[in-house]
Amino acid sequence: MKLAMPRITFWKVTAAVFLLGGLAATIVRFGWGLGAATNLTDITPWGLWIGFDVVTGVGLAAGGFTLAGIVYIFHLERFKPIVRPAILTAFLGYSLVIVGLMFDLGRPWAIWHALIYQNPHSVLFEVAMCVMLYTTVLALEFSPVVLERFKLHRALKFVKAITIPLIVLGILLSMLHQSSLGSLYLIVPQKMHPFWYSPMLPVFFFVSAVAVGLGMTIVESYLSARAFGKTLETPLLRDLARIMLGVLLVYFTMRGIDLLRRDALHLLFEPSFETSMLYLEVSLMLIIPLLLFNIRGWGQTRVGLFFTAFSMVLGFVTNRLNVTLTSLESYYRENFGTSYFPSAGELIVTISIVTAGFVLFALAVKYLPIFPEHEEETVLRIGDAPDRSSAPPLEGTPAAELRRH
Amino acid sequence: MSHAILVDLTLCVGCGACTTACQQVHNFPEKENPTLDDKNFTTIRTVTENESGDEYYVRKMCRHCEEPACASACLVGALTKTKDGAVTWDTNKCIGCRYCMLACPFDIPKYEWSSMSPKVRKCTMCYQERHLTADMELDDAGYVLDASGERVVIEGREITAEDRDTIIELTTNMDDNRASACSVACPMEATVFGERDQLLAEAKRRILESPDDYVPRIYGQKEVGGTSVFYLSNVSFESLGFYTNLENSSYPDKTWRVLEKIPDIVVTAGVALGAVYWITNRREDVKRYEEEIKSKRSKKKA
Structure with missing residues (x-):
């Protein structure tokens, strides 16, 4: 009997290297403590793990509630094929946020204290409750995929019966959660650079999360198309990109008005580290996507849409890192003559958490009915040849399901 | 005081x-x-x-x-x-x-x-x-007990009679x-x-x-x-x-001003989402009903 060796590819080797590095950093973190593993200090108590793994991570998982809302509440049923991958990303995203939190908390085993010693005046308490409840909701929203795969029809019937209340609950929790990550910073007005501190932070966080949820969905479906030959129809992605850009225009208008109201507009013309970072954020998040999308003939192809959305996602990451890290730099510099940059350990842990996300997504797509099965012509028409070797035919995915809608 | x-x-x-x-x-x-x-x-x-x-x-x-x-x-x-x-x-x-x-x-x-x-x-x-206080009771091992009979712990440290006297003096x-x-x-x-x-x-x-x-x-x-x-x-x-x-x-007010609105936001947004669902769902139902009637009529004609 012959055992088939899994094919070794460049990306598999890269993922393995990152994960092994992450393992080493994990040993340092839990063997020698936060002081040894990070560049965090009494002056700079929050760093990359909060800024990226938690605050940015939750944002990148926003596709789950955005798409669920579009399809189930607004009944735009043609987007239905995208709901599953979006909810999968959200579920994986939230799970990895919890993993990231475990690294950052000094006493992760005491995390249940949040349940019994509740302080309703703490934004972080709201954040903790939302993480816990929304991860549960996401698990339930995602469960039909697993139940279908293992043909558990009674459980499936039950989950389907509570779909709409679940979706509404998920959207409400996301609204609270996305905005609460911005509210966290409301208590430090004097420490943050005026570009990023605003009493409007909770609103900004929510609106930009809606946009990045759409952006992430476009990015994912492009990458999945390349990796697994699972494709979504380009016109769908085009519509998503258009909604995304619309939301972004609203978002940046609000930010502009906010800067004006707080008399901070003149800072835009004073060269500084912070000004460059703001320009980087605005370029990646709004200007480049707008330009790319409007390139005639190319901007609305699958590749063009990918780069439009990918630039937006990078810009979103820059924005969250600007709020959580960049905006505090001038405070550290002026009062303590110091600055924060993540340690190698912090970077490696963050990179391997992201890698774990990719690996888990790939495994889920391989073994679970995430993407609708396409007729071969559809795939060929779009121009991406399916890779048969890495994508075994899925069981129990009725292609008819897609055609019905 | x-x-x-x-x-x-x-x-x-x-x-x-x-x-x-x-x-x-x-x-x-x-x-x-x-x-x-x-x-x-x-x-x-x-x-x-x-x-x-x-x-x-x-x-x-x-x-x-x-x-x-x-x-x-x-x-x-x-x-x-x-x-x-x-x-x-x-x-x-x-x-x-x-x-x-x-x-x-x-x-x-x-x-x-x-x-x-x-x-x-x-x-x-x-x-x-x-x-x-100097009149607090001690247990057999010489540790200071509080009113409920538990050992007094200050910042993770159990207090002996000797510690207590030093602390009271200071x-x-x-x-x-x-x-x-x-x-x-x-x-x-x-x-x-x-x-x-x-x-x-x-x-x-x-x-x-x-x-x-x-x-x-x-x-x-x-x-x-x-x-x-x-x-x-x-x-x-x-x-x-x-x-x-x-x-x-007050600095806590800056976050409380937002947190205290949560119940209102949840109720309002919940009802709004429900309303949108109701409207769009009804629209779908109507569309389906009209199509049914249409197909019946065309059958009749045929």
């Missing part, structure tokens, strides 16, 4: 008696020129004033805010503003998230970075220490009143412990009686909504490195 501390920087000679007493009462290793960290809750910094070149001594410690940002930030409520005036913390609740450190406008809470079970630590205005002032160790130790009365209203009146009296010796400002009276540590100085607080860009309103 709410307690407070008055620090008159014009009287401070920078001897360091307060920092030493603080280290002793908390059983910390004694250090020369310490910085504020998890094993040192107060420091004296020598500041050279820019214009005159004169040297000043600035004592740094927790301000025990009237409305502490740290206590509002803590998700498990480990930090509390007591009626006594002190902002205390409960080591056992802390999960080590460090939000209090970010939230504190004076950068006071410190972290046990090298510990494998790190918690946040800071000055407690000797709250528990001031409440130890926290009893010349008038036989209990006070923070730093104020008891100060030989110049630059740090005074007392009742908040009285100390505030005393601070005002000093400024009014000798206006030439003080700048007309009590740092801590209004900052961040008022603190329980007041500073007096004869040069501007800005030149001594005090934060002068703090607002005079």
Whole structure:
């Protein structure tokens, strides 16, 4: 009997290297403590793990509630094929946020204290409750995929019966959660650079999360198309990109008005580290996507849409890192003559958490009915040849399901 | 009664008696020129004033805010503003998230970075220490028991009869009143412990009686909504490195203003989502019904 060796590819080797590095950093973190593993200090108590793994991570998982809302509440049923991958990303995203939190908390085993010693005046308490409840909701929203795969029809019937209340609950929790990550910073007005501190932070966080949820969905479906030959129809992605850009225009208008109201507009013309970072954020998040999308003939192809959305996602990451890290730099510099940059350990842990996300997504797509099965012509028409070797035919995915809608 | 501390920087000679007493009462290793960290809750910094070149001594410690940002930030409520005036913390609740450190406008809470079970630590205005009394019962092993018969634990340390006597000595002032160790130790009365209203009146009296010796400002009276540590100085607080860009309103209010709206947001958004679902769902139903009728009619015709 012959055992088939899994094919070794460049990306598999890269993922393995990152994960092994992450393992080493994990040993340092839990063997020698936060002081040894990070560049965090009494002056700079929050760093990359909060800024990226938690605050940015939750944002990148926003596709789950955005798409669920579009399809189930607004009944735009043609987007239905995208709901599953979006909810999968959200579920994986939230799970990895919890993993990231475990690294950052000094006493992760005491995390249940949040349940019994509740302080309703703490934004972080709201954040903790939302993480816990929304991860549960996401698990339930995602469960039909697993139940279908293992043909558990009674459980499936039950989950389907509570779909709409679940979706509404998920959207409400996301609204609270996305905005609460911005509210966290409301208590430090004097420490943050005026570009990023605003009493409007909770609103900004929510609106930009809606946009990045759409952006992430476009990015994912492009990458999945390349990796697994699972494709979504380009016109769908085009519509998503258009909604995304619309939301972004609203978002940046609000930010502009906010800067004006707080008399901070003149800072835009004073060269500084912070000004460059703001320009980087605005370029990646709004200007480049707008330009790319409007390139005639190319901007609305699958590749063009990918780069439009990918630039937006990078810009979103820059924005969250600007709020959580960049905006505090001038405070550290002026009062303590110091600055924060993540340690190698912090970077490696963050990179391997992201890698774990990719690996888990790939495994889920391989073994679970995430993407609708396409007729071969559809795939060929779009121009991406399916890779048969890495994508075994899925069981129990009725292609008819897609055609019905 | 709410307690407070008055620090008159014009009287401070920078001897360091307060920092030493603080280290002793908390059983910390004694250090020369310490910085504020998890094993040192107060420091004296020598500041050279820019214009005159004169040297000043600035004592740094927790301000025990009237409305502490740290206590509002803590998700498990480990930090509390007591009626006594002190902002205390409960080591056992802390999960080590460090939000209090970010939230504190004076950068006071410190972290046990090298510990494998790190918690946040800071000055407690000797709250528990001031409440130890000589008549407390001991158990068979010689540890001090509280009223409920449990061993007294101060910052993770169980207190022996010997510890208790040392602590009582360090926290009893010349008038036989209990006070923070730093104020008891100060030989110049630059740090005074007392009742908040009285100390505030005393601070005002000093400024009014000798206006030439003080700048007309009590740092801590209004900052961040008022603190329980007041500073007096004869040069501007800005030149001594005090934060002068703090607002005079409560910091916890900034987040509470948003948090208190959550119930309204949930109800409104919930109903709105339900309404949208109702409308779009009805539209689908109508469409389906119309199609059915249409197909029936076309069948009839055929």
